[in-house]
Amino acid sequence: AQSVTQLGSHVSVSEGALVLLRCNYSSSVPPYLFWYVQYPNQGLQLLLKYTSAATLVKGINGFEAEFKKSETSFHLTKPSAHMSDAAEYFCAVKDSNYQLIWGAGTKLIIKP
Amino acid sequence: GAGVSQSPSNKVTEKGKDVELRCDPISGHTALYWYRQSLGQGLEFLIYFQGNSAPDKSGLPSDRFSAERTGGSVSTLTIQRTQQEDSAVYLCASSLAPRGGTDTQYFGPGTRLTVL
Numbered sequence: 001a002q003s004v005t006q007l008g009s010h011v012s013v014s015e016g017a018l019v020l021l022r023c024n025y026s027s028s029v030p031p032y033l034f035w036y037v038q039y040p041n042q043g044l045q046l047l048l049k050y051t052s053a054a055t056l057v058k059g060i061n062g063f064e065a066e067f068k069k070s071e072t073s074f075h076l077t078k079p080s081a082h083m084s085d086a087a088e089y090f091c092a093v094k095d096s097n098y099q100l101i102w103g104a105g106t107k108l109i110i111k112p
Numbered sequence: 113g114a115g116v117s118q119s120p121s122n123k124v125t126e127k128g129k130d131v132e133l134r135c136d137p138i139s140g141h142t143a144l145y146w147y148r149q150s151l152g153q154g155l156e157f158l159i160y161f162q163g164n165s166a167p168d169k170s171g172l173p174s175d176r177f178s179a180e181r182t183g184g185s186v187s188t189l190t191i192q193r194t195q196q197e198d199s200a201v202y203l204c205a206s207s208l209a210p211r212g213g214t215d216t217q218y219f220g221p222g223t224r225l226t227v228l
Contacts, residue, residue, distance in 0.1 A: 009152070032213040043116065043203065043219035044155075051214045090154060098211045102154030 002027050002095040006103035014111045019078040021106050023065075023091030026072065032094040033074040035065055038105075039087045047089070050074060061085070086110045114138075116220035118204050124226045125194055133189040133223045137206030145217060146179055146189050149201040158202075161187065162210050194227045201225070 007022040025031060032051055036044040048059025055067045065076045074091060091103040117136040125131050137144050146158040157171035161181040172178070176194075181187040191198055201224050205217040 004154070036219075041221065043221045044205075045219070046216050049214070049216070092154075094213055098213060098215075099157055099160075100155070100217070102156075104152065104154045 002031075002093050002101045004091050004093050004101055004103035006089075006091050006106050008106055009104065010107045010109060012109040012111060013081050015083055016080050019063075019076070019081045019085065019108065021076040021089050021091075021108065023074045023076065023103060024072055025074065025091070025093045027093055027095075031067075031074075032098075033065075033067060034092045034094075034100070035059065035063070035074075035076050036090045036092065037061075037087050038090065044090065047076070081108075081110050083110050083112070116204055116206050116218055118202075118220040118223050120223060121221065122224045122226075124228065126228050127196060128193055130190065130192045131194055131225065133191075133202050133225070135187045135189070135204030135206075135220060137185065137187070137204070138208075138218055139185075141206035141208050141218070142184065143207040143210055143215070143217075144181055144187050145205040145207075146187070147203045147205065148173075149203055149222070151200075155203065158189070160211060191225075194225075196227045199225055199227045 005024045034049045035047040038044045048057045050067045058064045088105045090105045092100045119134045142163045144161040147155040159179045160168040176192045179189045201222040203222045204220045207215045209215040
């Protein structure tokens, strides 16, 4: 069965610093991978998705993620953190029934 | 409306009572999903509706949980005889395309259910 592991339930970075949120997946088939963001008291919003095209995927708000098959990873990055990036981020993978399997989420904290 | 809406936004109930949670998907979206988000955990799939097809109920945790989708639009998730472990945020999502590899799900703000 597919699974998703997000390393670190909380990640804290300084404003202007690099953001790196880690996601590893297990999948026996070519994966469809997603990153969603959840701002406080709001629904989840799609940041970006990998669908077997380019391995480097660019999303909204300056985020991008790189699919690395050899490492079964799909880490999310942003070169320079803004205060407005403070939120919870979820990685997800589609299973063989195209059902989304979710990671536990990582809360991103931005220090002024 | 422009997005997925859910009501109520918050619901507090007593153990043993029944609750109904409502979801209005984006107009024209044929696929509708219900998820449960417990504190500190990722989303847990509950049920999936696609058009007039029989729903995928494989994620419902017990027979106390049921859902309907009337007219291919609005959906209601019902929890009977609520238990404290049912306390969670219940999220609804809709999608223009049927469940597949590349479809994007659009989420509502959720209903926070607290069972006392």
